Amino acid sequence: MNTPVVLITGALSGIGRATAIAYAKEGVRIVVSGRREEAGNALAAELQAMGAQAEFVRADVRFEADVQNLVAKTVARFGRLDIAINNAGTEGRLGPITEQSVEDYENTFASNVLGTLLAVKHEVQVMQTQGSGSIVNLSSIAGKVGIAGASVYVASEHAIEGITKSAALEGAAIGIRVNAVAPGPVATDMLDRFVDSNEEAKARFLDSMPAKRAAEVDEIVQTILFIAGNKARYLTGQSIAVDGGYTAQ
Numbered sequence: 001m002n003t004p005v006v007l008i009t010g011a012l013s014g015i016g017r018a019t020a021i022a023y024a025k026e027g028v029r030i031v032v033s034g035r036r037e038e039a040g041n042a043l044a045a046e047l048q049a050m051g052a053q054a055e056f057v058r059a060d061v062r063f064e065a066d067v068q069n070l071v072a073k074t075v076a077r078f079g080r081l082d083i084a085i086n087n088a089g090t091e092g093r094l095g096p097i098t099e100q101s102v103e104d105y106e107n108t109f110a111s112n113v114l115g116t117l118l119a120v121k122h123e124v125q126v127m128q129t130q131g132s133g134s135i136v137n138l139s140s141i142a143g144k145v146g147i148a149g150a151s152v153y154v155a156s157e158h159a160i161e162g163i164t165k166s167a168a169l170e171g172a173a174i175g176i177r178v179n180a181v182a183p184g185p186v187a188t189d190m191l192d193r194f195v196d197s198n199e200e201a202k203a204r205f206l207d208s209m210p211a212k213r214a215a216e217v218d219e220i221v222q223t224i225l226f227i228a229g230n231k232a233r234y235l236t237g238q239s240i241a242v243d244g245g246y247t248a249q
Contacts, residue, residue, distance in 0.1 A: 003053075005080050007070070007123070009070075009085070010088030014186070015087055015217060016032075019221050019224055022218075024051070027052065029078045030047060030052055030054045032047070033088075067122050081133060083133070085136050086116050086119045087138045090112065109155075112156035113160065120137070128176065133171075134177045135179070136179055138160075138181055139180040139239055144241060157182075168238075179236060179237070181239075181242060183243065184215060184247075187215065188217060208246070209246050
């Protein structure tokens, strides 16, 4: 079998970056994407130094032309697209629902919902001509439960789960799998932003987790790699919560 071609959006930090490094260690051909040119080129060079065939393509998933160009350049460079990890997104501006604005909604939904929709659209267009492919969308426990003070973010994550299920149904008969990974709190900068860098608030939040801690980034990454890969080839339309038991309550 040919070496898989992997595309990762939102690859310049956190889970996306760690996933790119993990795939590079597996020797895949990889395209990483994000909005920061300098950081993206540096990541591509790091992956190349590990022995991976890697390339950075700048893209802002809020804009269809960027997404279309990203997927087209991936195929032009490597000839196909086997695995897509759609990680780009934002938590947006958090706070009570009474303080949310149209701008807050539009910014969060543009990155999280429109960005995921556009990525899946153009990835599926390539994969359906191949008759195969695996897509993993990054969701959140916020796509499964409500969280006070995060209404817009929660709504956007529920939408990602809906896109995932619908795309999976469209792709199942033609060899395309679409799943989601839904982390709970992860030890990244996003967790600090989510609690506004308040250590007491972070401690309370983590204490509400049955596991009493945040996930390590690699615990999320290994789940992504399994779900995306051939060992899970009958798994589609699912959202796997990696949350230390939180959504089991």
